[in-house]
Each structure stands twice: as structure tokens, then as C-alpha cells.
Amino acid sequence: MQSLSTPSPIKSLIRPRSRVTRVSPNKLVLQCIYNSDSVSFQNGVGLNRADWQSSCAILASKVVAQQQPIDKSGSGGDADGVADHVAAVNGHKTSVDLNLVPIEKATSNPNSNTSIKPHQPQKPLTITDLCPAPMHGSQLRVAYQGVPGAYSEAAAGKAYPNCEAIPCDQFEVAFQAVELWIADRAVLPVENSLGGSIHRNYDLLLRHRLHIVGEVQLPVHHCLLALPGVRKEYVKRVISHPQALAQCELTLTKLGLQAAREAVDDTAGAAEYIAANNLRDTAAIASARAAELYGMQILADGIQDDSSNVTRFVMLAREPIIPRMDRPFKTSIVFAHDKGTSVLFKVLSAFAFRNISLTKIESRPHRNRPIRLVDDANVGTAKHFEYMFYVDFEASMAEVRAQNALAEVQEFTSFLRVLGSYPMDMTPWCPSIGDDDEKNPF
Numbered sequence: 001m002q003s004l005s006t007p008s009p010i011k012s013l014i015r016p017r018s019r020v021t022r023v024s025p026n027k028l029v030l031q032c033i034y035n036s037d038s039v040s041f042q043n044g045v046g047l048n049r050a051d052w053q054s055s056c057a058i059l060a061s062k063v064v065a066q067q068q069p070i071d072k073s074g075s076g077g078d079a080d081g082v083a084d085h086v087a088a089v090n091g092h093k094t095s096v097d098l099n100l101v102p103i104e105k106a107t108s109n110p111n112s113n114t115s116i117k118p119h120q121p122q123k124p125l126t127i128t129d130l131c132p133a134p135m136h137g138s139q140l141r142v143a144y145q146g147v148p149g150a151y152s153e154a155a156a157g158k159a160y161p162n163c164e165a166i167p168c169d170q171f172e173v174a175f176q177a178v179e180l181w182i183a184d185r186a187v188l189p190v191e192n193s194l195g196g197s198i199h200r201n202y203d204l205l206l207r208h209r210l211h212i213v214g215e216v217q218l219p220v221h222h223c224l225l226a227l228p229g230v231r232k233e234y235v236k237r238v239i240s241h242p243q244a245l246a247q248c249e250l251t252l253t254k255l256g257l258q259a260a261r262e263a264v265d266d267t268a269g270a271a272e273y274i275a276a277n278n279l280r281d282t283a284a285i286a287s288a289r290a291a292e293l294y295g296m297q298i299l300a301d302g303i304q305d306d307s308s309n310v311t312r313f314v315m316l317a318r319e320p321i322i323p324r325m326d327r328p329f330k331t332s333i334v335f336a337h338d339k340g341t342s343v344l345f346k347v348l349s350a351f352a353f354r355n356i357s358l359t360k361i362e363s364r365p366h367r368n369r370p371i372r373l374v375d376d377a378n379v380g381t382a383k384h385f386e387y388m389f390y391v392d393f394e395a396s397m398a399e400v401r402a403q404n405a406l407a408e409v410q411e412f413t414s415f416l417r418v419l420g421s422y423p424m425d426m427t428p429w430c431p432s433i434g435d436d437d438e439k440n441p442f
């Protein structure tokens with residue numbers, strides 16, 4: 001991954017949340033080259049960061065004006081029959097546009113670096129052209145939440161080696177950066193083996209229209225950082241991302257720290273904050289890379305409560321990938337039902353009957369209708385909480401059994417969306433260094 005000299009993250013001033021719309025490929029005017037010191041747009045005009053941010057806001061508002069509403073007629077072209085099926089289940093056949101190479105627009109938009117020059121020979125599209133899967137190219141811009149040194153930055157580098165990692169100050173901004181073509185992908189955490197689900201990202205997956213195109217699992221090895229010369233006994237406060245605090249809770253207690261815990265936006269941001277404010281009574285939980293970047297010393301190494309601490313990140317793109325069957329795939333869906341949780345057993349049985357393993361199930365409040373009143377003449381009125389259910393299962397949407405399972409699920413549910421069908425992260429398991437055999441599992 002290209003190393004960044006600590007650029008500050010994109011702030012949430014980009015624009016209000018994106019509507020269900022799609023920016024067409026010729027809106028690449030929004031593509032910015034984001035450097036550590038200054039940012040220049042494709043036309044070469046140099047800008048400082050403040051200019052860049054306000055330019056983003058202006059450009060963003062232009063894009064909103066130019067965006068086309070989603071074609072609800074179902075006439076959008078999909079890459080093949082499988083993608084057709086996915087889109088149909090999604091209930092929004094809009095996203096895959098075969099016109100990936102805007103040939104006609106080449107002459108009308110000379111500034112666009114994506115247009116094919118008229119004299120270039122035209123190569124036929126191949127399966128790779130249709131698949132916005134990892135390009136491993138140096139130009140791929142990948143949005144993550146946090147500042148350099150955050151685990152999310154490392155996850156972006158693992159998912160897309162040689163990418164240009166773009167820091168964002170909030171998860172939502174990372175979604176927006178992709179929707180606005182400021183970034184090509186976002187890499188965001190969804191769950192940790194100790195801390196559990198990152199609920200915010202589950203909610204955002206539903207509110208935005210990005211597609212999961214991959215996953216990456218990152219072993220998370222935490223360090224306790226303080227300014228050089230600070231001893232453990234001086235530490236009165238430990239600050240970090242809430243997930244990191246949760247992942248180190250037992251060890252912090254064992255270290256005998258008499259310190260209050262305080263949550264901040266990200267682990268590396270905590271280190272940066274201590275360094276910037278010369279806080280000699282405060283320590284951060286963050287990575288060894290954050291220590292290096294912000295001139296901190298490592299007071300304790302490997303302080304996660306379990307050496308096999310791992311965070312799962314999803315890779316998000318504007319377009320889905322075409323599901324395949326030549327390697328293990330996972331599919332993520334979200335569904336709800338008017339009649340509430342009673343449908344859950346039926347839905348899950350659609351997978352069980354086909355021998356499809358579930359790898360994850362999560363429920364979140366149904367934002368549009370959080371409470372359902374159930375009247376019973378004899379007993380009175382009961383209030384049931386309503387949920388959205390998120391399920392990951394081990395099959396590709398290219399498999400008939402997965403298509404049949406989803407067809408059945410669709411019958412049982414009032415809402416169903418396929419968030420993505422994508423290759424499973426099969427990288428060999430390598431837990432953090434350290435032996436936690438003696439640690440209490442509870």
C-alpha cells in the first residue's frame with residue numbers, strides 16, 4: 001500500500017446522505033487525486049486541503065443535481081443471467097451498466113481520463129472488464145474510517161495491495177466517498193471476534209446502495225502507547241476506539257492500570273491526539289504502526305484479550321461483482337417481515353434444507369417500523385420490537401441451490417436485499433504473536 005504522510009481524514013462535509021441514485025461513469029469530474037499535502041483535480045489545478053474540501057462539497061452538490069433516479073422499471077442491463085437474478089432479488093435492477101467504456105463520450109468530454117481516444121483500437125470486453133473486483137493497481141483509491149495507522153488502513157492495504165488509502169473521519173463518509181467517485185472502494189469493519197458486530201456499518205449498508213464485493217480478515221494486535229518517557233503508573237486515562245477498548249478490557253485490568261477508559265473515533269486517532277496535545281497522563285490503544293507514525297513508545301505489546309483477535313472487514317463498491325463457482329463464495333443478505341420474528345425459522349430452514357451453512361446472523365432495529373402492536377381481545381395489546389435480519393451464508397449466487405434458497409426466502413419475507421456475493425477470505429490463519437492459553441475465556 002502506498003504510504004501516506006498522515007493526511008487528515010475527509011470530513012463529513014461532503015454532502016447529505018446520498019439518495020438511491022446512481023452516478024454515471026462520465027461524472028468522473030469528481031475524481032480527485034488526493035495527496036498528503038495538497039490535492040489536485042484531474043485538470044491539474046493545485047489546491048490546499050481546505051479548498052479541496054469545499055470543492056468537494058460544491059462538486060458533490062453538482063452531482064446530486066446530475067444524478068438520475070434509479071430505473072424502477074427493471075430494464076437496467078445486467079451482466080448475465082445470474083446478475084439478473086441477484087438484481088431481481090435485490091428489488092432494484094439498476095446497477096450493472098454494460099456500457100463500461102463510454103466510447104461516444106470520448107470526443108464530447110476531452111477532460112475525462114476514462115474515455116477511449118478515437119484512434120485507439122477497440123478491444124472486446126472480457127469477463128475482467130465486467131468485474132470490478134480487486135485491480136491491485138496503484139491507482140485504486142480505497143476509503144477507510146480513521147487516520148493513518150488505523151487497523152482499517154491496514155485492512156485496506158490487505159484487500160487492495162498498492163492502493164491509495166483515503167482516510168475518512170466517519171464510516172458514513174467512506175460510503176459517500178465511493179458514491180461520489182472520490183474513492184473506488186471502501187473497506188469497513190463489520191465484526192470482531194471479541195467485540196462483536198460493528199452495528200453502525202450494518203445500518204449503513206442498508207441505507208446506502210453500495211455492494212459487498214469482498215471480505216478481508218485482519219488479525220488485530222493492540223499495543224498500549226504513551227509519549228516517550230511516560231511510565232505505566234502515570235497513566236490516568238486510556239483512550240481508543242470503543243472496539244479496541246472492549247478487546248483489551250481484561251488485559252488492561254490485569255496490567256493494574258488505575259485509568260479511566262474513554263472512547264474516541266479510531267485507535268490511531270487516539271495516538272495522534274495524545275501526541276498533538278502532549279498528554280503525559282494519557283495512553284492509547286493502537287497499532288505498532290501508529291506508535292511509529294506519531295512518535296509514541298510502546299508500554300505494553302499484544303494487549304488484546306485473545307491472541308487470535310481478528311476483525312472482519314467488507315470491501316464495498318458501486319457495482320456488484322459477478323458471482324462465480326470456481327472458489328468459495330459467501331453471500332450477504334438482509335430481510336424483514338411484516339409478521340416479525342415468527343418468519344425467522346422458515347427463512348433459516350430454506351438454507352438448512354439445501355445444506356447451506358450460515359456464517360453470521362445479526363439483527364438490527366427496523367428503523368422504519370421499530371414497534372408492532374399485537375392486539376389480543378383477551379389479553380390486551382402487546383408491543384413487539386421489529387428487526388431487520390442480516391444473514392451471511394456460504395454459497396455463491398451463481399449456485400442454483402443459493403438461487404432457490406433465496407427464491408424461497410423471498411416468499412417468506414416482505415423485504416429482501418442481496419448485499420453482495422463475494423469471495424471468502426481464505427488467507428491462512430495467523431493469529432497475533434503471544435500465548436493466551438492461560439487467559440480466561442470469560
Ligand SMILES: O=C(O)C(=O)C[C@]1(C(=O)O)C=C[C@@H](O)C=C1
Pocket residue numbers: 145146149150151152153189192198220241243244265266267268311
Ligand atoms: O480504530 C481503528 O483503528 C479501526 O480501524 C476501527 C476498528 C473497528 O471499528 O473495529 C477496526 C479494527 C479493530 O477491531 C479496532 C477498531
